[in-house]
Amino acid sequence: MCSPGSSTPPTRNPHTPPWPRPGWARSMSDVTRAINVFDSAAYTRSVLDLTMRLAEVIFAAGAGAEDATAAMEAITRAYGLRGTEANVTHTIIALTYEDPATHESVTRSRNVKYRSLNYSKLTATSELIAEILDSPPDVAEARKRLATIVSAKPQVPALFRRLGWSLVGAGAGALIGGGPVVYIAAFVATFFIDLITASLERRQVPVFYQNVVGGAIGPIVAAIVAQIDPSANPSLVVIATIIMLLAGVTTFGAVHDTLSGFYLTGTARMLEALLITGGLVTGVAGGSLLLARFGLQLQVDANLAPTLADLPVLLTASVVIVMGFALGVQVPWRAFWVVCLLGAVAEFFYLAGASAGFGLVWSSAMSAVGVGLLAAIAARIVRTPPLVIVVSALVPLVPGLILFRGLLELSDGNIDGLLSMLTAGAVAAALAAGAILAQYVVQFVWGPARRLQRRFVGPLMALPVRLGRGPGKRI
Incomplete structure (x- = not known):
């Protein structure tokens, strides 16, 4: 055997007990403690990394700042990390954890530069978060499942998504009183607008210039329609084609974040909506100016007020718009019938309010409240976050005609355009x-x-919640 001062471990005598000698107790304890500290730090980092990835996916797919923040805090609690602080500032997601034993802080952050609506991915990730909150799986297993969701093939191929946006344009043409020529022109124009803007997006062209190009295509197609069918109102083609480019969904997210207390994120999203609108102003004005050089002046009929007499056509057009939008943003198949049904309900509520004399703004608000209440029930039936249903169902009510009128009036230097723009923003x-x-x-x-809503400020619309104070099925 080696001397006590030797650095070589002693060879154990077969007759000695199998446990370590007393002199080795402290050193072995130190080694064990070191291993535990190392494992704890690695576990903390893995949980924070998984949490950030989950929050990034839902935030980039269309969830609000409140949902992303609540998700991060709930997931870390589910994995045993208490006292985490999460924050979202438009494109930055940050998460900080302070070790209660050492008071050392670990911070993770991610920059979400590009966001695009993908409700299929949002729903799948929300279901994974629900499972983590109920019974947290191994972190490695959760990361593997998240990677599967992120890398999965799109629910709808790119061509069908583009055709979906074309249906939005065609349905919008019917919704604002166009004829068959307007339907076809809007369908074709919207198809090429989406094709061109998607190509610009892949080349990382700023969204402002994407909307400039998209807005300029509408007047050009309107000029072609005027040559084919002089009796058609070419301005309706422009309205129908720019509806898919409107900042309605962006405005929804801005209001949601602002009402939830995320003022910086809400303000940034509102500026983003104004930037999108500014691109449309430039594109439509530039296209109109070019056409004016050739003697074609676009005029907007300000008296296109829908009535209950046109109810069958308007309801059908609303369903077409919602169906196209659902294809474009990849609403889960099981929720397709729900969003189409509620889209017709939203249009009916709006027409009923307008016919009763409540005005554009209050009729829109009444319709949104009714659809929101029904969406809470429908979300439980089809196991989809309420955000997916609400946003899809309200797309037909986006104020395209008012916004377009304001764009043309502002481009002509008419101050009344500002009033139209404010009205569109209010709707x-x-x-x-x-x-x-x-x-x-x-x-x-x-x-x-x-427990997801321990920090409850605004309603969670993209995450699983329980309706009821006792055990129940999750949304």
Whole structure:
């Protein structure tokens, strides 16, 4: 055997006990403690990394800042990390954890530069988050499942998504009173607008210039329609084609974030909506100016007020728009029938309010509240986050005609265009605020009891919550 001062471990005598000698107890304890500290630090880093990845996916796919923040705090609690602080500032997601034993902080952050609506991926990730909150799987297993969701093939091929956006344009043409020529022109124009803007997006062209190009295509197609069918209103083609480029969904997210207390993120999203609108202003004005050189002046009929007499056509057009939008943003197949049904319901509520004399803004708000309440029930039936249903169903109510009128008036130097723009903004805000209010009422009255909402400010619309104060099925 070696001497006590030797650095070589002693050879154990077969007759000695199998456990370490007393002199080795402290050193072995130190080694064990070192291993535990190392494992704890690695575990913390893995949990934070998984949490950030989950939050990034739902935020980039269309969730609001409140949902991303609540998800990060709930996931870390589910894995045993208490006292985490999460924050979202438009494109930056940050998560900080302070070790209660050493008071050392670990911070992770991600920059979400590009966001595009993908409700299929949002729903799948939300279901994974629900499973983590109920019974957390191994971190490595959760990361593998998330990687599968992210790398999965799109639910709808690119061609069908583009055809979906074309249906949005064609349905919008029917919704604002166009004829068959307008339907076809809007369908074709929207197809090429999406093709060109998608190509520009792949080349990382700023969104402002994408909308300039998209807005300029509408007047050009309108000029072609005027040559084919002089009796058609060419301005309706422009309205129908730019509806897919409007900042309605962006405005919804801005209002949601602002009402939830994320003022910086909400303001940034509102500026993003203004940037999109500015691109449309430039594109439509530039296209109109070019056409004016050839003697074609676009005029907008300000008296296109829908009535209940046209109810069958308007409801059909609304369903077509919602169907196209659902294809474009990849709404889960099981929720397709729900969003189409609620799209028709939203249009009916809006027409009923307008016929009763409530005006554009209040009729839009009433419709949004009704759809929001029904979406809370439908979300439980089809197992889809309420955000997916609400946004898809309210797309037909995006104020395209008002916005387009304001664009042309501003391009002509008419100050009345500012009033039209403000009206369009008020309608878009009423749609978002009404839907959010409905979700707030539902979640306040019936719960939710899930620990996900310990930091409850605004309604969670992209995450699983329980309706009821006891055990129940998750959304």
